[in-house]
Amino acid sequence: MKRIRSRSLSDRIGSFVRDWSVPRQIAGQSSATKAAESSLSRGLRPRLEEADTVGTNICPYCAVGCSQLMYAKNGRVIHVEGDPRSPINQGTLCPKGAATLGLMTMPDRLDKVLYRAPHSDQWEEKPMDWAMDRIAHLTKRTRDETFVHKLPDGTIVNHTLGVGSLGGATLDNEENYLIKKLFSGGLGMVWIENQARV
Amino acid sequence: MPSLGATYGRGAATLAQWDLANSDFILVMGSNMAENHPIAFRFVMHAKEKGATVVHADPRFTRTSALADIHAPLRAGTDIAFLGGIIRYILENDLWFKEYAMEYTNIATIISPDYQGPDELDGVFSGWDEDSKSYVLDSWQYEGMKVPSSLAEHHATTTESFDETSKSTSEGPPPQDRTLQHPNCVYQIMKRHYARYTPEMVERVTGCRADTFLKVCEAMTRNSGRDRTGAICYAVGWTHHSTGVQMIRGAGIIQALLGNVGRPGGGVLALRGHTSIQGSTDIPTLYDMLPGYLQQPHAYRKHKDFDQYLETEQTPTGWWHNFPKYAVSLLKAWYGDHAAKSNGFGYEWLPKIVGDHSQLPMTMAMRDGVIRGMFFLGQNPAIGGSNSKLVQAGLAKLDWMVVRDCADTETASFWKDGHLVRDGDMRPEDIGTEVFLMPGSLAGEKDGTFTNTHRLLQWHDKVVDGPGESQSELWFIYHLGLRLKDLYAGSEKERDKPMLNLTWTYPEMGPDRDPSAEAVLKEINGYTWADRKQLTGISDIKDDGSTACGCWIYSGVFPQDDHNQSRSRRADGPEGPGTHLGWGFAWPENRRTLCNRASADPEGKPWSEKKRLIWWDEENESWTGHDSVDFPKDKAPGFDPDWSSHPTGMDALDGRSPYIMIADGKAALFAPSGMKDGPLPAHYEPLESPVHNAVYPRQSNPVAKRWEEPDNQLAKPGDPRFPYAFTTYRLTEHHSGGTPTRSVPVTAELQPEGFAEIPTELARELGIGNTDWIVISTLRGEIETRALVTDRMQPFRLAEGRVVHQVGMPWHFGWKGYATGDVANVLTSVVGDPNTSMHENKALVCNVRPGRLTRGAPTRGDG
Incomplete structure (x- = not known):
């Protein structure tokens, strides 16, 4: 902060009155233009x-x-x-x-991939590529272990009950479209839900 | 929204929010609109300034009540008693809009002679099967005719039991008695059904005084007719009940009787809570539907192969006769060249569902170890999911889970500081779940469209990159798909074909290889397969494999290669018609008011100068007006089907059928199909209630979904251990599960801490002062919070002098971020509406005591 230079009382009163917008408004200047200005506001830029x-x-x-x-x-x-x-x-x-x-811009905005290993008591940072590869691997593994092609009566179901997805109402239409396309049309997931029921 | 779907044919808001300014009467019910949709509420205030009467019917006195002309308080969960009372008032006093309802609704239609209502059958409708706890719908049909539902979700369940020899809707008009004297015409059935919903009964059940209730009825009916219209606005205060769908049906019936739907300032406005929740229902990240409300194939329905699926789902009459075009074009968009007529366009690759896979049973399936891996994409079920401790127990059973959000969430960190760990049930080392927490981009950091609460698609620009490694879901899912395609490459297995055959080519942009959102929207809009020309709209979609279309109801949003209508920003000026057709894109075909054929009288003339919207232009033999026409443009008002030719599709609807998605073109006052719990709304108590049902001997919705287990018990009616009604709600400053506001300094500062509102009388009785700590308990658990003692919560005086106190609590809070508080959903249970599997967190029972919880002690309370 800059120190304010000490001035005489009359000086200060005089400059205050000149700077004060109310007398200028009473004198007829518009409060939307000139009369709204002060020495402070003159220095401000939008x-x-x-x-x-x-x-x-x-x-x-x-x-x-x-x-x-x-x-x-x-x-x-x-x-x-x-x-x-x-x-x-x-x-x-x-x-x-x-x-x-x-x-x-919130201070706690997440900006890295965090990973919690099974049974661990802490987060650790991981590279995005590693996480993407690992998630793809886990998705495939769980799908392959739980996939059902046909029911015992011969009905083709082509689905997995082992993987689910929750969320979508905060996302773009384009995102929901690709989620449904990949998860349902590609992987055969049936547990696909969003906030529509909450 | 099956309720509006079964009544009007489409499960979406019928009017635009700005159109509320044209209303003469507005009922806000099941919503605290002024606080939760404040910007939309401005239009309610515009209407009020112009002289409209505004009513707020709600258990709590809120800012909405303060700004309304009438506040009608009612006990949580008794809305059908209130709405049924209005229907009775309209019928008994002969105040319905006859010219409208006679032509545009099924009021004169004759129902099967086998039909009986709950007034005759001790609280259930005819067709009740006690063993399977479900209804057989034959006796709800039109006499001698089967009526398919307009809801994709319910086609099959409601046609299976039909007699195959019965007449179809393409063989003649529905049987009618236009004198309304036939004892089984809809008018007479409704009169009998609602006879017991007298103002006195309304008061006994809801606690709303009969004179207040009658004031609402008078204001509502006074504002109906050629010159006046009224609107009803609702939100999750209706949907979050075991009878939620039937509450909205009640509103649907009232609006059709009063002739409000499809007209300026009239209709039903669903106020939805998330920015694109309408979009995520239209393009559903939901288990039971494919994009555009097509039914997800079901293993136990007639969906064996594509031909059978089409035969089951295609309705003989009405717009849904076009079903095959939309199904074929979706499969073409998904499987491209691999989708051919010879292989049923790849239909078999779509997974078939085997039951209810919605969020509530999903919770159970996690807990039971059926689901082993989960993606949480911008959703925080540890806060928002019913029975939060059960949800967290489910997370602890998973092998792996991916959370994508803009900040750490209670769901992502459940293993670290969640209830299981805090209450001493588990230690982190006991929990084997592998967790990925990934930073997600927000709007402004990515391109794309949201669909708002009135079906309006609006594009948002990417202005900046998200911080650090943040990526959009579009990026995530696209790159996950590429990796999976690599992993499956070369597989010869039949089961891997859908993954290999899925079309997955999108232009990439920038160093992060972001897929183009425009390219995805173009696929959603649809194009010709051979030469990739954008479809101009729904009428371009074909059933022969020559077109690909990702979501038929969105067709027209990107009608030319260089024209993205969702990005259009041309609003009408002050002298314009005010439909703003140049601002964004509303589905379908840019229609702002659904069923707007009803804005003209049966002859095609506007009902009045004041309420004109579209009308029949005699000279040009076409419909014209201020909105995009929701009707065949050249179908004259006087058109009648030639029944000798067994007409199908739209040819079977006459020129006075504004409800084109319904098989007979008429609004369904009585819903012959589509509802699992009755063709007419009937009052049942919430599954947990402090009182017994005064209307019928049946206590609660007999078809409601229950999962009663040791960790999900329900209190019996009138259980003295839980004497108070409990309801949950939202605050202006916080959003749903709280992640996007509790961590934001400005909103956290405005609402910094959790609390529960309790009535002054109850606080005095229990010795609780304002801001004192209290413990609230249910059979699912206990939580502690601060008491906000207020007269805004009034005790309800019911039958026989019984007083019921009510406690209300916002459910946003959790332990992350700056604004914290205990989790209201620890108290709630996993139960659901039979039609939607929607939970009942708006009405349960609890106990309250002063003091705090001792953490570490078992928290499954017995009161």
């Missing part, structure tokens, strides 16, 4: 001025489907606000939607 990217986002919380404008600078989100064009939210957001920036 945060969005520095943004190098803006995109249209949809709020990730409930299903109302509010549109958001998302501003970024140097690959980092700096601001999220309601999109005034949207016929749903017309620029507004609720407390959750307004916290979208906080969600994206």
